[in-house]
Amino acid sequence: MREDTINVLLIDDDLADATLTLSALKKYDYSKIFPQHAVNLTDAICCLRSTSFDLILLDLGLPECVGIETLSRIRREIKDIPIIVLTGLSDEKTALESLEKGAQDYLCKNDVTSQTLSRSIRYAIQRHNLLGELRTANGLLTKKNQRLAKLYETAQQFVDNVSHEFRTPLTVIREYTSIIRDGLSGPLTESQTSQLDSILNRTDDLSLMVDDMLDISKLEAGLLSVWRRECSVKEIITNVQHLLRRKARIKGIDFTISVEPELPNVFCDEEKARRVLINLAVNAIKFTPAGENVEMWARLGESCSCVEVGVTDTGPGIHEENLNLIFERFKQFDTNIHSSTKGFGLGMNIAQELTRLNLGEMNVQSIVGQGSTFSFTVPKIDPQSLIEQYLNQILRSNDIPHHISLLLANVESNAKSNAHPVVDEFLQQFLRSRDLVYQIDTKQLLLVTVCPKNELKELLYRITNDWSNFSKNYPSETLPDITLQMIGSWDLQTQKADFVSAYYDSVSINDHHGITDFRKVLVADDDPELVQALMLRLGASGYETISASDGKIALEKAVSEKPDVIILDIRMPNLNGLEALQELKKNDITKNTPVVMLSASIRDQQKTLDHGASFFISKPYDSKDVLSAVEASLNTQTTNCKTLQMI
Amino acid sequence: MHDLNLVPTVENTFPNIVCIDDDLDVSWAIELRLKEFKVNVFRTYYGVQGFWETMRVKPQLIITDNRMPQGNGDYVVECLKRNPDTQNIPIIVYSGQSDTSLKQRMLGLGVNKFITKPVEFTELQGEIETIIELQPRLDFF
Secondary structure: OOOOOEEEEEEOOOHHHHHHHHHHHHHOHHHOEEEEEEOOHHHHHHHHHHOOOOEEEEEOEOOOOEOHHHHHHHHHHOOOOOEEEEEOOOOHHHHHHHHHOOOOEEEEHHHOOHHHHHHHHHHHHHHHHHHHHHHHHHHHHHHHHHHHHHHHHHHHHHHHHHHHHHHHHHHHHHHHHHHHHOOOOOOOOHHHHHHHHHHHHHHHHHHHHHHHHHHHHHHHHOOOOOOOEEEOHHHHHHHHHHHHHHHHHHHOOEEEEEEOOOOOOEEEOHHHHHHHHHHHHHHHHHHOOOOOEEEEEEEEOOOOOEEEEEEEEOOOOOOHHHHOHHHOOOOOOOOOOOHHHOOOOOHHHHHHHHHHHOOOOEEEEEEOOOEEEEEEEEEEOOHHHHHHHHHHHHHHOOOOOOEEEEEEEEEOOOOOHHHHHHHHHHHHHHOOOOOEEEEOOOOEEEEEEOOOHHHHHHHHHHHHHHHHHHHHOOOOOOOOOEEEEEEEEEEOOOOHHHHHHHHHHHHHOOOOOOOOOOOEEEEEOOOHHHHHHHHHHHHHOOOEEEEEOOHHHHHHHHHHHOOOEEEEEOOOOOOOHHHHHHHHHHOOOOOOOOEEEEEOOOOHHHHHHHOOOOEEEEOOOOHHHHHHHHHHHHHHHHHHHHHHHHO | OOOHHHOOOOOOOOOEEEEEOOOHHHHHHHHHHHOOEOOEEEEEOOHHHHHHHHHHHOOOEEEEOOOOOOOOHHHHHHHHHHOOOOOOOOEEEEEOOOOHHHHHHHHHHOOOEEEEOOOOHHHHHHHHHOOOOOOEOOOOO
8 A cells, every 4th residue: 555545444324425425535536545335334344354444434324233333333343543424414413422432523424525525534544643643652651650650669769778777787886986985895095086986977977878868868759757846946956966076076176055045945846957957067067177166056036936046167158159059959069178078968958958847947148268157947836936937938838839727636535644745746747747736735736737628628537537547556555536627728828817817716725616617417327337437427527426326316416416417317216217307397496407318218218308308318328428418408508597697 | 706704694683674686786785885784684686586585584674676587676566565464664666767657656556765776875875764773883894
């Protein structure tokens, strides 16, 4: 077959139509179209098996089958060929459907002329070829992407494993050196001591590099989680000074520490703050020549909402044009420092990322010839400073989230007093580092999350679920139940002020009352497992739930607890669901409360709706459907109230 | 490489510490460091061995690695915490792994402290001292 010829198979059982189409094809003589005609499906399939065609012209009404099915049958026979569907006048709907099913084009038989047909054929073939290329390219890209993802994962895993495997030999080297250095194995000369100090110093460098590698790999993968809680800056500084003092001593640098007295406690992940401080100080010691000074300091920040911690050196300083570059990865400037003291060039970048995780900011000031000051902030523990720093952080990030939501986690009231840190850490591990968990008191934690609005319910459900799994696997003591409540959700661009005021309201709230978005649902079913499942689902969406095991109890609780929605199963002892429903609708207190009915028999549907149920759901059901029914009945209720008020 | 004179003499009046680490150098170092205090250190090589040693000597403290053959730290801790005879013995995990999830799981299992290797011995000693009193041995040196 030459490249510019087009073999066309026309499948049409109507001989008159076919003759017209064929003559239209022939008229367009220079187009080199070679048509072949098949009168039914069997004939067509025979042709398709014996000859290779470039295109099929298909009439959908054939003796063996009619409509879209015809197209599917042909497609089953041969996948990779463009098809143009020929239709009668009234077949518009089928024609459009055939496009969806993979036909390239459709032509109404009345419109068939040699021009339209030829154009359609050429376009169809071209489109078909392009589509094929696109598909191949896409497949290739998907494969490459998968491969890349796999490689990336392997690399991450490798970094993780290597770093961990490094630690044990490092520990051994470090510990034995230190045992010898401390004279436990016998007396040492002064030069032996200083040589051993150098070994210790370099071992510390190595283990800091391992930390850097791990941090970077986790930051990259977004897996670095934080546990922010109340800490003392003084303690953080005390923790790191030992290592830094030795480094400075070896280098011959005068190392001093000055901490302002009576600093307020801060809210941060202590370990991460420590890593930032070490990175800054190690850098300063590294680049400052012997005989100069390095000072580590902490003071109350200018705005008083944070504590500022920093390191000032009297080293060479950094040129202004280089100041912004120091936070880039693997960036090191040409210095006179001997190359063996260089690390990966990751330190500053990590310091900045970790500072952000701690809701702080990094600052650098430097004058060439005089020295540099690197510092970072950590928010004070009070709720006002916290939310200010948090919002600052969120609004400055590259992808500003749209919604911000407040959730309240209530720890079961009879829980042991030491349970809340476990809950706190669990929640912080669960949420991402862009979210905030603030402990209001030992019974309540406030969650600020930038989770998209449509995923909030899912989030609530997952937290509740994961917590119950986590508690089950917690052998040493029983953990309390937690219930989650939705306080509200705001658009960060337009309702920031509303959000902040709701936040302030929440941090000073100490009981359940006063939260408007708080609905109570009564679940009545004699199967305790079904009740439990529904209560879990509803609880996860922020509803308070009460349960009843039969119709009589349900009635009593409906009157005494005044739930916002009632869920009734039909088959219950004492008083069945239908009877309970009738009673509820007779009672003045409960007659306006929406009722969702559950039954295994669809025959109950009409009866229950006739008696005033808002929704009927047949068993087996998806608890999500019940949830939507509850929501919908609450919404209609609100609209009803609104209409009433308007009247 | 280890001197014979390091082999401990067990004093019945001293508190016992069971050390579980597949890297003998690590537990040797801990023992060396603690030699100057009134404690008995029992070194074991892998998880299950650590569990049996614990049953035998009823220590006042267990220091364990996590990644080990024949019963990792996770497993040992779980066994110890499930057993009424051993569930109240304080445990320090001293591991080369630093993942927060492991740390959380271990703390969840009820260990007292999770320390990532390597640390300055004074830090480990500080943690030991929150659990048992380290009295200097007068006969040392």
